[in-house]
Amino acid sequence: MELEKIVQKTASEGLKNLFDVVFPEDKINLQKTRKDFDGDVTVLTFPFTSFSKKSPEETGEMLGKYLLKHCDQVADFNTVKGFLNLVITDDYWVAFLANIAKEDNYGHLSAPSGKIIMVEYSQPNTNKPLHLGHLRNNMLGYSLSNILKANGHEVIMANIINDRGIHICKSMLAWQKWGDGETPESSGLKGDKVVGKYYVAFDKHYKEEIKELVDGGMNEEEAAKKAPLILEAQEMLQRWEADDKETRDLWEKMNSWVLAGFDVTYENLGVTFDEVYYESNTYILGKDYVTEGLKNGTFYQKDDKSVWCDLSHDKMDPKLVLRADGTSVYITQDIGTAVQRFEEYNLDQQIYVVGDEQIHHFKVLFSILKKMGYEWAGSNFHLSYGMVELPSGKMKSREGTIVDADDIMAEMIQTAKELSEELGKLEEIEEQEKDRLYNLIGLGALKYFLLKVDPKKKMLFDPKESIDFAGNTGPFIQYTYTRIKSLLRKAETDQNLTFSDEYDLEDKERDLIKLLNEYPEVIKDAGEALSPALVANYVYELAKSFNNLYQALSILKDVDPEVTAFRLNLSSETGKVIQSAMLLLGIELPDRM
RNA sequence: GCACCCGUAGUUCAACUGGAUAGAAUAUCUGACUUCGGAUCAGAGGGUUGGGGGUUCGAAUCCCUUCGGGUGUACCA
CATH class of the missing domain: 3.30.1360.70 (Arginyl tRNA synthetase N-terminal domain)
Known part of the structure; x- marks a missing residue:
């Protein structure tokens, strides 16, 4: 016990x-x-x-x-x-250490909970590349899924790709007009970057048109609606919805570029999905449920035929769920996919990892589902995380302050490389392995940076100061791990690693064991609070505590063989927990660095 | 206007969900065996937890109020 x-x-x-x-x-x-x-x-x-x-x-x-x-x-x-x-008593701690050494996956809940949880995260738009904010979302979703699994739940990691709508048509139209047949192959750019370029181009020309109209005396609001480009994009959307072949072909071509680009980013980042939904397939979903709800009185219809849901039971304004022309709005689809998912997978819980600007949207969604009478309506949870901000405020594409996901990953890896070369500890290692290590370290720094902050809080990213490799950082923890690995390599393999039950503990040894003792509780708390930050802060404490011991006590040299045996065991178990916790965060560990 | 969230060392973040003298990192300064890996360790300074009330044995945490910042309030997604 x-x-x-x-x-x-x-x-x-x-x-x-x-x-x-x-x-x-x-x-x-x-x-x-x-x-x-x-x-x-x-x-x-x-x-x-x-x-x-x-x-x-x-x-x-x-x-x-x-x-x-x-x-x-x-x-x-x-x-x-x-x-x-x-x-x-020391006896307790010594026995405790011996016990966890026997466990396979110490800290993880061994018994399945029987619960099935879907975690939806990432949700990219196919009109532009991923940026730093998406990285926070992805890391949260991925890490959270790992943590829930470690708590014994069955987890389905889901992504839904926003691949239709007016914003997609904007890049398509711009490409048609000014693309000159550019493809990822022809320009050597990643597919998502090619498409993103045209989204920006659309915006630029659109702004110019608005300005011309305003200069001609029109007010700004009207100009935004009347600009030829936006009208053209809207026409294109109609053709898309009408299944016009030419439009669909273009749409498929450009989407395939973007998705190929996203795959590369996901792969580099190391996140995965069990289920990928496409909005082009699901956007109609939900209409049937609305129609049904209209019949049984859950919803009501106005004179203009639009359908609404009264939410006064939750003290919110009525919400439109079908337009007068019968087309669906965004929340209609969310209703449909929620019903579909709970029925298909028999979910016990669904967690949406979505930014906090959509808090109200999800409140409304869950309230509608409740009104529709689904008993699982209360099992939905919106994990709202704060935005990643720059010192100047929000990232804005207009001002060119978007921190691109691929770019920042590459920069971190480059920094890891420079730092490694400067320290010169990897000289004897072959090139390919070196590159792998730079990758681990650079991404370790980035991921840890994104995860160590409480998800609910907005976080600040200062491009100038960039991300540290010392102090409370990923590389610090990775470094601690490589030290342990190095120790274990140096220790004679034929050494007898048993120690007495009555081993007399030094304070620093006891402190470290006490931290190891906390690990299962940390996994549990992180699972309940849905917060990878708890794991991140814990593993940092652990690494710090080990370094503290390492600096003060001798492990291999000048000590009694039994002391060496005990401390090697302690080091080894610490290493295992560091690795285990970091993997929950989606961060891999190098053997040397 | 209304609703929700956030204000903690110069800066970036913690604080076991109401518990002890509010902790780390960073930056600054000082120190560490002829080093089991110095991407490390030890030490110093740095705070009226935005301000003011209240609740109780006890408040960064809960309530009220005030100031400052953010987000939302779409027949956009």
Whole structure:
């Protein structure tokens, strides 16, 4: 049984015994003892004073004595105000280390939960390349999926590609007009970059047209609607919806370029999907459900034939779900895909990883599903993450401040290369392997940077200061790992690695073991809070703690063979947990760097 | 206007969801065995948690108020 459970159970028994009250085990508030006090685990005794009728200290003293007597793992205790600090025996920690060494996947929940969860993330538009914001989305979705799997859930990673609509027609039209037959092959550009170029070109010419109209006396709003280019794009969209062959062929050609480009980015980034949806296939979905809902009174129709959903039960304004001409809006499709997914996969939960600007949209969506009577409506969750901002504010294509995903990845890898060459530790390694390592390190820095911040909060990216390789960073953790690997390589293979049950722990050893002990709880918390940042912060703490020990204590040299054996075991287990945690974040580890 | 989110060292982020003297990193300064890998480690300075009230044994965290920033409020996606 885990230490915390044992303490809670015994403490609960103690309260029954001392004060004759039933206090549920899991309500006993435990926390790590802060560094400046003696002890490992702390029980909060404030909540007990209401029935102990004694001061927090006295209550703590009484409970402490009981635990010392009845709990083998407790070696000593002290009370400070309402804090009962328990000192855990070295025997427990030593045995604990020996135990996790035997586990295959320490920290992961071994028993399946039986829950099926779909995580939808990425959701790119096929009119422009991915940027830094998308990278945050992708890393969150991917890492979160890993964390949920580690919690024993079955996870379906889904992507939905926004491949239709007016914005797609804009790049198509621009390519027709000014493309001169350019293809990714002819220009040597990635497919998504080619298409993105024409999206920008459209915007530029469109702005010019608007300006001309405004100069001619038209007001801006009207000019934006009347500019010839936008009218042409709208016509194209109609042709697309009417299945016009020429339009569809162009659409397919350009989409295939973009998707090939995205595949490269995804591949480099290391994210994957189990299921890829295309909006061109799903956008009609949902109409049937609306029609049905109209019949049974969930929705209502206005005189102009448009269909609405009343959301006064959730204190929101009515939402349109079908236009007067019978065409669907975006949320119509979301209704359709949600129903379809829950039915097809028998989902227990669906998580949408989408930026926080769409909080309201998802509130409305979930409210509509609730109104439609689906019992799973409440099992939808919008994981809204904050935008990635630059010091100047939001990224804006108009001002050319978009940080391109491919570019930033390449830059990070380049920086890793330069730094490595400067340090000169990889000279004997062959070129191909070197490149692989630069990749791991550069991407490790980028991914860790994106994941270490609480998803809910917006984050700042300063291109000038760029991303660090020292301090609380991916490379720091990777570096710690390579040190451990190096140690294990150096250790004689025939060395006897067993150690005595009564090994006497140094403080730094105990600190490290205590952190290892926290790992399963971290995975659980991260799964519940849907926050990879918890894993990131934990693994950083762990790496720091190891470095601290490494610097202060000798592992291979000048120590007793048993001490070497113990510390090698401790190093090895630390390495395993570092690797395990980093893989949850989607970050790979080099053996040397 | 209304709704929601955010204000924590110079800067970027933490704080076990109400617990102890608010912690890291970075930047600045100082130090580390003739190094088991210095992309490391140790130390110093740096804070009225935007301001003001309240709730209680206890508040960065909850409530009210005020100031500052962001987002949303589409028959766009």
